Amino acid sequence: MEAALRRRRLLVFVAEHAVLIALAIAFIAPFLFIVATSLMSTQQALSPDLWPNPLTWNFNDVFERAPLLRYAGNTFLYAGLSTVGVVLSSVPVAYALARVRWRGRNAALLLVLAMMMLPPQVTVVPLYSFWSDLNLTGTLWPLILPNFFGDAFSIFLLRQFFMTIPEEYADAARVDGAGELRVMISVVSRLARPAIAAVALFAFLFAWNDFFLPLLYTSDNPDNWPLSVGLSHFRTTHQVQWNVTMAATLLFMAPVIALFFCAQRAFVEGVTLTGVKG
Amino acid sequence: MTAVALTEERRRARRRAAWRRRRLVLLLMSPWIVGFSVFFAYPLVSNAYLSFTHYDLLSHPRWIGTSNYEFLFEKDPSIWPAVKNTLWLVAIMVPLQVVFAIGVAMALQRARRGVGFFRTVFYLPTLAPPVAATLGFVFLLNPATGPVNTLLGKVGIDGPLWFNSPDWSKPALVLLALWGIGNTMIIFLASLLDVPKHLYESAELDGAGAINRFRWVTLPSITPVILFSVVIGVIEALQYFTQAYVAATIARGGQAGDSLSDLGYPEQSTLFFPVLLYQQGFRFFNMGYAAALAVLLLIVSLAVTFIILRRAERLIHYQGLVR
Numbered sequence: 068m069e070a071a072l073r074r075r076r077l078l079v080f081v082a083e084h085a086v087l088i089a090l091a092i093a094f095i096a097p098f099l100f101i102v103a104t105s106l107m108s109t110q111q112a113l114s115p116d117l118w119p120n121p122l123t124w125n126f127n128d129v130f131e132r133a134p135l136l137r138y139a140g141n142t143f144l145y146a147g148l149s150t151v152g153v154v155l156s157s158v159p160v161a162y163a164l165a166r167v168r169w170r171g172r173n174a175a176l177l178l179v180l181a182m183m184m185l186p187p188q189v190t191v192v193p194l195y196s197f198w199s200d201l202n203l204t205g206t207l208w209p210l211i212l213p214n215f216f217g218d219a220f221s222i223f224l225l226r227q228f229f230m231t232i233p234e235e236y237a238d239a240a241r242v243d244g245a246g247e248l249r250v251m252i253s254v255v256s257r258l259a260r261p262a263i264a265a266v267a268l269f270a271f272l273f274a275w276n277d278f279f280l281p282l283l284y285t286s287d288n289p290d291n292w293p294l295s296v297g298l299s300h301f302r303t304t305h306q307v308q309w310n311v312t313m314a315a316t317l318l319f320m321a322p323v324i325a326l327f328f329c330a331q332r333a334f335v336e337g338v339t340l341t342g343v344k345g
Numbered sequence: 346m347t348a349v350a351l352t353e354e355r356r357r358a359r360r361r362a363a364w365r366r367r368r369l370v371l372l373l374m375s376p377w378i379v380g381f382s383v384f385f386a387y388p389l390v391s392n393a394y395l396s397f398t399h400y401d402l403l404s405h406p407r408w409i410g411t412s413n414y415e416f417l418f419e420k421d422p423s424i425w426p427a428v429k430n431t432l433w434l435v436a437i438m439v440p441l442q443v444v445f446a447i448g449v450a451m452a453l454q455r456a457r458r459g460v461g462f463f464r465t466v467f468y469l470p471t472l473a474p475p476v477a478a479t480l481g482f483v484f485l486l487n488p489a490t491g492p493v494n495t496l497l498g499k500v501g502i503d504g505p506l507w508f509n510s511p512d513w514s515k516p517a518l519v520l521l522a523l524w525g526i527g528n529t530m531i532i533f534l535a536s537l538l539d540v541p542k543h544l545y546e547s548a549e550l551d552g553a554g555a556i557n558r559f560r561w562v563t564l565p566s567i568t569p570v571i572l573f574s575v576v577i578g579v580i581e582a583l584q585y586f587t588q589a590y591v592a593a594t595i596a597r598g599g600q601a602g603d604s605l606s607d608l609g610y611p612e613q614s615t616l617f618f619p620v621l622l623y624q625q626g627f628r629f630f631n632m633g634y635a636a637a638l639a640v641l642l643l644i645v646s647l648a649v650t651f652i653i654l655r656r657a658e659r660l661i662h663y664q665g666l667v668r
Contacts, residue, residue, distance in 0.1 A: 091466045091467070095466060117496075156380070157376075159374075162373055189389070192632050194384065216383070222377065272472075301480075320472075327472050
């Protein structure tokens with residue numbers, strides 16, 4: 068009886084890890100095939116071969132076929148300025164919602180939540196016409212500027228974190244004669260650094276990955292395309308060349324994955340703080 | 346009593362303090378007040394107005410009454426495919442994502458070794474930018490030379506046309522979505538690890554098998570997270586755009602034809618509601634009609650949001666759960 072139980076446990080143990088291993092292979096396989104294809108010759112990429120032979124370096128080609136550096140520059144401009152804007156504008160709003168008592172605070176919080184949950188498509192027609200009236204369609208400004216006026220998701224995430232900071236720290240600073248802005252900047256924001264890092268990271272990733280808004284506002288002006296829009300046009304312009312397309316795809320993924328390994332702590336902090344964020 | 350005791354000077358000081366506080370709140374909230382008015386409240390109102398007009402961006406909006414809505418509910422041949430496709434996402438893709446995320450999280454929860462490694466592997470695809478991930482999947486699933494059909498061929502299965510078949514394009518999008526369940530998986534993992542161990546032990550002592558333990562111990566503990574993920578999934582399904590747009594345009598690829606008809610390819614099977622809205626507004630420049638579609642989307646989203654906000658108290662204080 069005892070021996071049978073132990074053997075069953077062992078089998079269950081192996082089986083459970085077998086499931087994990089199979090899942091891991093399924094999750095990694097797409098990356099592997101993309102890498103393999105990016106290293107194939109054009110000829111071979113058109114065949115059902117799975118493994119590159121001979122190895123071909125297509126990554127230089129990518130830069131010759133599309134102004135990838137320009138796209139990357141646009142993406143960095145969009146993502147960089149958005150990140151700055153989101154942090155600068157969302158910290159004070161979150162502070163007011165979390166640590167200052169005032170009438171209408173809960174109503175404002177509910178509006179923030181509503182903004183967070185409604186699809187961007189519900190306001191897209193008037194907003195497009197708004198930016199068009201300002202002659203800013205075709206540029207990156209319609210994507211960047213709104214971030215300087217508070218981002219609902221970031222406000223909410225920061226508010227949740229600010230709530231957890233004990234009031235004693237703030238009081239200690241107030242006794243020392245610090246005004247409320249001083250308390251916000253040098254006490255609460257300092258203690259909330261992990262949350263601010265997570266917000267900055269998510270803002271950067273959101274802009275990096277964003278496709279809908281750049282497609283909407285920059286489509287007509289390829290000079291201002293970010294990587295996401297440039298890449299979506301890649302195969303239509305360079306038809307069936309899967310090897311070059313996959314090389315470009317990898318170049319677009321790589322910085323995000325590198326960022327993940329550099330900033331894993333901020334990621335973990337952010338995901339556990341927020342639940343979900345795509 | 347205290348009010349009477351207050352001297353005039355004290356009262357003035359108090360008023361000054363209240364004024365200072367109000368000024369502080371206004372100062373702190375000012376970015377959001379501008380953002381909310383200009384980028385949210387005004388467009389919502391303006392959109393409602395535009396939905397009653399003919400508007401092509403070039404000339405001024407012209408009032409046409411309820412014509413847009415009549416076209417929407419009675420004539421537009423694309424509306425039902427778009428609504429049906431979006432409901433398909435809600436009814437099939439969202440539940441599959443949640444079930445798969447729970448499954449992966451449970452497999453991970455039982456791992457004794459290499460937890461960190463496996464967690465990273467399952468999380469990594471979530472980081473792939475949607476455009477890149479979609480391009481990758483269109484390649485992986487391309488019918489002629491894609492690795493998936495090649496591998497299926499090796500075991501004697503004739504692979505489907507995936508993104509080139511109206512029956513298989515949505516299942517292909519589901520595969521793409523399942524690849525990216527990392528975030529959902531992480532919160533399920535966290536909630537599974539929160540289930541008190543002694544509950545499992547006592548259930549086991551009572552002779553409960555694996556299925557009963559799942560049914561009576563695990564499931565009740567993670568129900569709030571399941572509800573939460575379904576809600577988030579529905580919200581995301583209502584705005585599902587990028588993957589559908591990229592898959593349709595890339596899979597259609599070099600095929601001849603004007604670029605106006607590539608959305609929804611093949612045969613409107615990937616024409617989801619936001620794709621239709623984009624097509625009407627920004628390909629055909631029927632912006633008044635797109636505004637009417639946006640009103641419909643707004644009403645449905647508000648209904649979903651309302652359900653969530655009614656539970657907001659709980660969600661707000663249930664830290665670590667809310668996005």
